[in-house]
Amino acid sequence: MKKLKIPTWLNTRLGFFLLLTILMWCKSIFAYLADFNLGVEGAFQQFILLINPFATVLLLLGVALYVRGKKTSYITMLVIYFILTMLLFSNVAYYREFSDFLTVNTILGSGKVASGLGESAMNLFRPYDLLYWLDLPILITLLAMKKIKMQEKPFRGRMAIATTALAIMIFSGNLFLAETDRPELLSRTFSKDYLVKYLGINAYTMLDGVQTYKTSQVRAKASPTDLNEVESYVKSHYAQPNTETFGLAKGKNVIYIHLESFQQFLIDYKLKDEQGKEHVVTPFINSLFHSNSTFAFDNFFHQVSSGKTSDAETLMENSFFGLADGPLFTQLGGKNTFEAAPSILQQTQGYTSAVFHGNAGTFWNRNETYKRLGYNYFFDASYFDVTADNSFQYGLHDKPFFEQSVQYLEHLQQPFYTKFIAVSNHYPYEQFKNGEAGFPIANTKDDTINGYFATANYLDKAVEEFFNYLKKSGLYDNSIIVLYGDHYGVSNTRNPDLAELLGKDKTTWNDYNNAMMQRVPYMIHVPNSTKGGINHTFGGQVDALPTLLHLLGIKTENYIQLGQDLLSKQHQGIVAFRNGQLVTSQYTILGEKIYNTTTGEEITNPTPEITEIIKKDKEAARQQLATSDKLTNGDLLRFYTESGLKPVDPDQFVYKKELAQLENIEEEKGEKSTSLYSKNKDKSTVELYSTKTYEEYNGVANTTSSEPK
Numbered sequence: 100m101k102k103l104k105i106p107t108w109l110n111t112r113l114g115f116f117l118l119l120t121i122l123m124w125c126k127s128i129f130a131y132l133a134d135f136n137l138g139v140e141g142a143f144q145q146f147i148l149l150i151n152p153f154a155t156v157l158l159l160l161g162v163a164l165y166v167r168g169k170k171t172s173y174i175t176m177l178v179i180y181f182i183l184t185m186l187l188f189s190n191v192a193y194y195r196e197f198s199d200f201l202t203v204n205t206i207l208g209s210g211k212v213a214s215g216l217g218e219s220a221m222n223l224f225r226p227y228d229l230l231y232w233l234d235l236p237i238l239i240t241l242l243a244m245k246k247i248k249m250q251e252k253p254f255r256g257r258m259a260i261a262t263t264a265l266a267i268m269i270f271s272g273n274l275f276l277a278e279t280d281r282p283e284l285l286s287r288t289f290s291k292d293y294l295v296k297y298l299g300i301n302a303y304t305m306l307d308g309v310q311t312y313k314t315s316q317v318r319a320k321a322s323p324t325d326l327n328e329v330e331s332y333v334k335s336h337y338a339q340p341n342t343e344t345f346g347l348a349k350g351k352n353v354i355y356i357h358l359e360s361f362q363q364f365l366i367d368y369k370l371k372d373e374q375g376k377e378h379v380v381t382p383f384i385n386s387l388f389h390s391n392s393t394f395a396f397d398n399f400f401h402q403v404s405s406g407k408t409s410d411a412e413t414l415m416e417n418s419f420f421g422l423a424d425g426p427l428f429t430q431l432g433g434k435n436t437f438e439a440a441p442s443i444l445q446q447t448q449g450y451t452s453a454v455f456h457g458n459a460g461t462f463w464n465r466n467e468t469y470k471r472l473g474y475n476y477f478f479d480a481s482y483f484d485v486t487a488d489n490s491f492q493y494g495l496h497d498k499p500f501f502e503q504s505v506q507y508l509e510h511l512q513q514p515f516y517t518k519f520i521a522v523s524n525h526y527p528y529e530q531f532k533n534g535e536a537g538f539p540i541a542n543t544k545d546d547t548i549n550g551y552f553a554t555a556n557y558l559d560k561a562v563e564e565f566f567n568y569l570k571k572s573g574l575y576d577n578s579i580i581v582l583y584g585d586h587y588g589v590s591n592t593r594n595p596d597l598a599e600l601l602g603k604d605k606t607t608w609n610d611y612n613n614a615m616m617q618r619v620p621y622m623i624h625v626p627n628s629t630k631g632g633i634n635h636t637f638g639g640q641v642d643a644l645p646t647l648l649h650l651l652g653i654k655t656e657n658y659i660q661l662g663q664d665l666l667s668k669q670h671q672g673i674v675a676f677r678n679g680q681l682v683t684s685q686y687t688i689l690g691e692k693i694y695n696t697t698t699g700e701e702i703t704n705p706t707p708e709i710t711e712i713i714k715k716d717k718e719a720a721r722q723q724l725a726t727s728d729k730l731t732n733g734d735l736l737r738f739y740t741e742s743g744l745k746p747v748d749p750d751q752f753v754y755k756k757e758l759a760q761l762e763n764i765e766e767e768k769g770e771k772s773t774s775l776y777s778k779n780k781d782k783s784t785v786e787l788y789s790t791k792t793y794e795e796y797n798g799v800a801n802t803t804s805s806e807p808k
Contacts, residue, residue, distance in 0.1 A: 110248040119180045127152035134191045137296040154270035155301035164259040169249050188231045199461050200291045203311045321733030332726045338667035346652030352578035355518040359525050360588030363618035370552045372539040380552050383563035393631045399621035401586045402639040404677035409463040411585035414640035416440040418660035420727040432468030436737040442473030444516045451512045455504045456520040457483050457495025470749035477754045497523040497561035509775040509784050510761035524554040545596040571787040584619025611694040637672040637684045638665045657742050675720035
């Protein structure tokens with residue numbers, strides 16, 4: 100047997116350090132490719148993925164280079180290497196079960212992780228897992244047998260510092276490339292998947308640790324007495340329900356339809372094609388907006404910040420704001436206590452709750468936050484047939500999304516509270532740029548604006564098809580359908596190029612025009628009711644929850660909600676934004692500028708009366724935002740008991756094999772089951788769902804029916 104030859108460079112501390120660095124890089128890349136589904140697209144993201152393990156491995160292993168003792172230095176390197184391997188492999192195992200990455204809180208509560216894996220833990224391991232661990236005993240054996248010799252001479256201090264500096268430089272370059280491809284990566288923290296894809300497991304864990312520490316510090320300093328100020332604000336701000344509408348929809352199913360990036364100006368908008376022919380962008384949604392069965396609001400504003408879509412969900416379902424810096428879903432969603440709509444309805448009215456979303460469950464940390472909100476079920480992309488042809492970077496397109504959702508919807512026990520998150524009308528609006536949506540492309544200098552109308556039209560068709568199913572299946576008459584826009588679709592920087600399409604002058608477009616563009620639709624459609632109509636009340640997303648609960652006949656005076664019922668005669672109509680700006684029916688206040696909301700004229704010399712009104716409005720907006728921050732940053736709802744609600748236990752919700760869970764409930768309930776499937780004599784209603792292709796909408800072919808996926 101030939102004597103094993105070890106390269107001489109491995110007999111130096113630097114050589115051994117480089118070997119461990121290369122091995123750790125290989126393991127990381129192997130995990131990225133074999134075990135994680137990071138959604139890497141294009142050569143640029145692949146390049147970032149290849150370099151992202153280097154910086155943190157160099158930085159962390161480099162600590163051992165400062166240790167002068169021979170054995171101590173080598174042992175330190177091996178211990179750090181073992182910890183990095185353990186961290187990587189723990190994430191691999193956890194990801195296989197939960198399609199998610201470990202957080203510091205999860206690691207600290209490792210007992211919960213183990214119980215979450217249960218008896219299936221052994222099934223998580225794969226034969227190739229040896230590749231993650233085999234090198235460690237080999238390296239230790241080679242060192243013990245002195246096949247790899249330990250260098251006596253300490254590593255130079257200047258070289259150790261240079262290695263650390265190199266690691267920092269590589270990380271800075273990595274971060275620059277990541278921010279180039281995904282702006283605001285750190286400030287908005289879209290998803291754990293994104294952080295791992297762009298910066299690596301180690302960087303993600305360190306960032307999560309920093310955020311966890313910051314949150315824990317604020318949370319640790321909070322006390323029950325901090326609630327006094329919050330409760331005082333809520334009581335003084337409470338608006339009595341309108342007796343004419345309170346309980347109008349009592350006991351009905353609630354179906355939320357999330358209209359992605361949908362702005363109010365799209366309602367009734369007609370786009371002219373190159374021949375001058377007008378095309379109605381959203382004919383079906385228009386019909387809902389004008390129906391006397393719909394409570395429609397034309398002065399309803401989004402109030403999101405960097406959390407965008409997730410901030411809208413925070414506002415709509417909790418009646419408080421997202422964070423001033425970063426998204427609440429990702430920073431506090433998996434930690435805080437909530438008294439959100441799903442929990443309120445379940446505990447007071449026996450509602451079942453579910454979210455449907457054709458994107459990864461980890462996006463915006465939804466898979467953790469929804470549990471805290473009290474959602475019984477979350478059907479993410481793993482429950483849908485998602486292909487390259489029926490999806491794009493943000494998930495499944497709206498038509499197949501709604502179509503495939505009904506196979507789960509029909510098994511929910513009624514009454515239910517559901518949310519459908521549509522995504523096709525999402526930036527960059529290039530999904531149908533070649534006209535395959537069957538709708539014209541606008542003609543401006545901005546391609547983003549040009550495609551916006553086609554994607555909105557596609558969303559409109561998808562919503563119409565879903566409504567048709569609700570009517571055919573019988574769910575329509577026993578439900579209320581709430582449609583809302585989550586945030587702007589065309590940004591302020593692009594608005595001047597949109598101006599001409601809106602009949603405005605690009606050269607005179609100003610901040611007031613930008614503020615008015617933040618209107619988004621809010622419609623509560625109550626079938627068979629005639630009390631609806633277009634309401635001109637000024638309000639925002641923070642007002643949605645008390646409005647809904649009052650329509651359902653649920654009193655809200657004992658809940659911590661910062662908004663007011665939009666149908667209440669006591670509604671104040673002050674719309675606060677996270678950037679400190681605000682809008683009322685009288686005045687629009689943008690920094691130091693004041694505009695007449697009705698005319699858009701700037702008020703440069705306000706009278707003492709106007710100045711006093713502005714002062715009061717500013718204070719009201721400031722107080723609402725400050726109360727929200729106090730509530731969320733201190734996690735004060737954990738101290739609140741006046742609502743009579745029990746704290747939500749997130750561990751009771753398992754977002755795996757959910758159809759089987761629903762079917763088991765139907766079987767257990769037997770004749771008492773209230774699901775649509777059971778009511779339909781255990782026969783599926785999926786075949787009632789009809790959808791059309793783009794060509795069929797243009798009159799080229801016939802309607803097709805969908806089959807269960």
